[in-house]
Amino acid sequence: MPVMTYREALRSAMADEMERDESVVILGEDIGVYGGTHLVTDGLLDRFGPKRVIDTPIAEGGFTGAAIGMAMMGMRPIVEMMTWNFSFQAVDQIIQNAAKVRYFSAGQAGVPMVIRGPNGGGVQLSAQHTHSLEGFYGHFPGLKVVSPVTPHDAKGMMLTAIREPNPVIFLEAGALYGTKGEVPEGEALVPFGKARIAREGTDVTLVGYGRQVNMLLRVADRLAEDEISAEVIDLRSIRPFDEQTLVESVRKTHRAVVVQEQWRWYSVASEVAAIIQEQAFDDLDAPVERVSGAEAPAPYARNLEIAAFPNEQQVIDAVNRVLYR
Amino acid sequence: MPNVIMPKMGDAMEEGTLLRWLKQVGDEIAVGDPLAEIETDKVSLEIEATESGVLSKTYVDEGATVPIGTPIAAIGEESADTAAAAAAPTEEATPALPAEAPPVAQDAEDVAVEASPVAASGANGRAAAAVPTPAPAPSEAVPAGAATATGSGERLRASPLVKRLAAEHGIDLSSVTGTGPGGRIVRDDIAALLTGAPRVSPVPDQAPAPAQAPVSAPAAAPVSGPSGRPAGVPRELSKIRRTTGRRMAESKAAAPHFYVTSEVDMVPAAALREQINAQAPDDAAKISFNDLIIKAAALALREYPNLNASLENDQLVEHANIDINVAVAIEGGLIAPFVPDADQKGLITIARMSKDLVGRARSGGLTPDEYQGGTFTISNLGMFDVEEFIAIINPPQAAILAIGSIKDVPAVEDGQIVPGKRMNITLSADHRVTDGAEVARYLQSVKRYLENPLTIAFA
Structure with missing residues (x-):
């Protein structure tokens, strides 16, 4: 199986779909001539030309609205947000139009589009450029929200996203563009609504998504030294949500720790904890623990930024609490 | 059963x-x-x-x-x-x-x-x-x-x-x-x-399952801190530490503290103490400076009953009795047993009593009725060579007296420099209960007793 970076996996999926389906186009700031701020679209302008790889003005509301119109007329646009922080400029288009047109039109029109870009922090971009928006976008019916962590899933879920008949919020792990992994060739689609068991275990279920999954795997290694067997679940798909995999795991381990970079209040971890207590109450041996980002705007200083995000020790402490150790 | x-x-x-x-x-x-x-x-x-x-x-x-x-x-x-x-x-x-x-x-x-x-x-x-x-x-x-x-x-x-x-x-x-x-x-x-092991039964004559040792947390392995420096080893706060912390935080949050310091000439008190201790029948009867201060503070409280009071739920209760708590450092925290009716006790009685309370405070042998209560607290760091310090009020009391070290200093008497002994005392008071003028007058009274120690001995 070829090894490629997370960035190359995304590019490969988009290029494959553009080859396969000429209604797929890409819009965004600096994605063409410059190759994308994060070089995800590098080379695509040369390959597919300016009619399908469209450099836009710095106007997220405008080009997102334009893409929604294209999608309603039968095209499959991919919109790049240079970072998801800039999507706040386009929230009205995304929530009021993209998420609702199918509903408003009683199914006569749909919005098959992908909005993608780096999400989350960890690279010292400070408060206005550091947000984890999965809880925010996951709140709205009509949107699908995914957050892959491996190059394998980045490609497989991008293929699925482009073929999806509804708007997809594709949250990329911005800090992981350069990480490498095996990616199958061809149409290895990864379905939405299916979590991945990243590591099997029996004593405690660690739940995460995006770059937190890599931390959870390191935590699981450390716990193994103490003879604690941790199961790591990579949610991958925030909406739709795979309740079954989660609940089955907790029924086995009786304990869960949910980890997220975003703030705790009204967050993905809160929803996960609620699902567990609704569906696995009688299997719980301890309250579900949440480990989240510090309740403050993201700091710029490196030491503070590290302190503001969940770390391995916090997760291990939570594991010890649910194990009553 | x-x-x-x-x-x-x-x-x-x-x-x-x-x-x-x-x-x-x-x-x-x-x-x-x-x-x-x-x-x-x-x-x-x-x-x-x-x-x-x-x-x-x-x-x-x-x-x-x-x-x-x-x-x-x-x-x-x-x-x-x-x-x-x-x-x-x-x-x-x-x-x-x-x-x-x-x-x-x-x-x-x-x-x-x-x-x-x-x-x-x-x-x-x-x-x-x-x-x-x-x-x-x-x-x-x-x-x-x-x-x-x-x-x-x-x-x-x-x-x-x-x-x-x-x-x-x-x-x-x-x-x-x-x-x-x-x-x-x-x-x-x-x-x-x-797992099918014999069921633990509450029947009296059946031997119980072996007591299970509490599972200890894994030894804190040294881990890297944020900037690559070794992280510290976490430790649970002791119970008494937590209680002390909680009560002090409550006090500081609720009571607007203010502080007044006064300097006391301790030459006469030192002389009287030496005189009394020279005649002491046994060590337990020897008086300390702190015993003199307990008595002086208690006598002065008779004149300022407003400071011998507790404030709880917007109600100020002036106490008829004057029970002086003495803050004692014990392993892991603080405890403040009290000398009841300190204004009415003789110096030697106070000395015997406070020695006993302090000793048992350190060995963990106090009973709750010996430290729950009290109407006014003295905290003395004089033995540690401190100039002066400010203490946090022991709630719900109205004030606490903090005692610094007695220093040998040059003093001026009748235009001549003579060897002197000086001690700074600082009262922390609750502004909801009292004001600076009353506290200053109270300190003057304490000072007067200590500088004329026969008035203490015969009070």
């Missing part, structure tokens, strides 16, 4: 830690025998038996912390008769009883409802109180609901998983000791009952 409960040893006590069992299961117990050593948030003391019999079961492991009222042990009779023991009022009455005693299984639920709430204990340290316990129901017939109530009528804490497993396996959770927070029964606590 009477239960021994974790006693309430003071108003502030909410939970206690069982330090050590002094009797083992199977030991004969006589009334007054020490059963266990417990630690409250302030002191450690022994629980004495108020029933005689045989220690038939302990419910709490050494080191475990449980809420007050939690049964910690059961005292039974030698034989295995169960329900009748609790019901029998006297030995003489027993012959008639068996026929009247209700069937055991039925008893279980009835008693759970009737059981009186935890009997209050006296403040004299004789702590053990007995509550009736439900007789053990036959294990095959435990209804699921019975697993959620303890003998004292309190809700039994168990994880949802444990409750389900107990219902499925017919386990009576009231006989299981929980090791989770607040005594929550967690799966590990019933693991032995699930």
Whole structure:
């Protein structure tokens, strides 16, 4: 199986779909001539030309609205947000139009589009450029929200996203563009609504998504030294949500720790904890623990930024609490 | 079979830690025998038996912390008769009883409802109180609901998983000791009952399962801190540390503190002390500077009763008695036993008393009525060579007096430089109760007593 970076996996999926389906186009700031701020679209302008790889003005509301119109007329646009922080400029288009047109039109029109870009922090971009928006976008019916962590899933879920008949919020792990992994060739689609068991275990279920999954795997290694067997679940798909995999795991381990970079209040971890207590109450041996980002705007200083995000020790402490150790 | 409960040893006590069992299961117990050593948030003391019999079961492991009222042990009779023991009022009455005693299984639920709430204990340290316990129901017939109530009528804490497993396996959770927070029964606590091992039975003569050592947290391995520096080793705060911290934070948050410092000439006090101690019959009768200060502060409070007061819920209570607390540094924290009616006691009485209180404070031998209460506090760091310091008010009191070291300084008398001894005293006062002028006048009074120490000696 070829090894490629997370960035190359995304590019490969988009290029494959553009080859396969000429209604797929890409819009965004600096994605063409410059190759994308994060070089995800590098080379695509040369390959597919300016009619399908469209450099836009710095106007997220405008080009997102334009893409929604294209999608309603039968095209499959991919919109790049240079970072998801800039999507706040386009929230009205995304929530009021993209998420609702199918509903408003009683199914006569749909919005098959992908909005993608780096999400989350960890690279010292400070408060206005550091947000984890999965809880925010996951709140709205009509949107699908995914957050892959491996190059394998980045490609497989991008293929699925482009073929999806509804708007997809594709949250990329911005800090992981350069990480490498095996990616199958061809149409290895990864379905939405299916979590991945990243590591099997029996004593405690660690739940995460995006770059937190890599931390959870390191935590699981450390716990193994103490003879604690941790199961790591990579949610991958925030909406739709795979309740079954989660609940089955907790029924086995009786304990869960949910980890997220975003703030705790009204967050993905809160929803996960609620699902567990609704569906696995009688299997719980301890309250579900949440480990989240510090309740403050993201700091710029490196030491503070590290302190503001969940770390391995916090997760291990939570594991010890649910194990009553 | 009477239960021994974790006693309430003071108003502030909410939970206690069982330090050590002094009797083992199977030991004969006589009334007054020490059963266990417990630690409250302030002191450690022994629980004495108020029933005689045989220690038939302990419910709490050494080191475990449980809420007050939690049964910690059961005292039974030698034989295995169960329900009748609790019901029998006297030995003489027993012959008639068996026929009247209700069937055991039925008893279980009835008693759970009737059981009186935890009997209050006296403040004299004789702590053990007995509550009736439900007789053990036959294990095959435990209804699921019975697993959620303890003998004292309190809700039994168990994880949802444990409750389900107990219902499925017919386990009576009231006989299981929980090791989770607040005594929550967690799966590990019933693991032995699930694997087919002999079921733990509450029958008195059956040997209990070996006491389970609390699972210790994994040794904190040195890990890297944020900037690559080694992280510190985390440590749980001691109980007394937490209590001290909580009370001080409450005080600082609620009471607007202000501080007034005064300098006292201690040459006359030093001379008087030397004179008294030269005649002391024994070491216990020797007076310290602190004893002089206790007496001086107490006498001055007679003139300023507003400072000998407690403020609670917007009500100021002026105390008729003047009980002076002395802050004592003990291992891991602070405790402030008090000298009652310090204004009325002679210096040597104060000296003997404070030596005794301080000694027992350090050995953990104070009883709650010796440190709960008091009307005014003195904190003295004079022995540590400090110029002066400010103390946090000991709530709900109105003020606290902080004592610095006595310094040898050049002093000016009648235009001549002479050797002098000076001491700074600082009063922290609650601005809701008093103002600067009153505090300054109070300090003048303390100063006058200390600088004219015969007025203390003969007061």
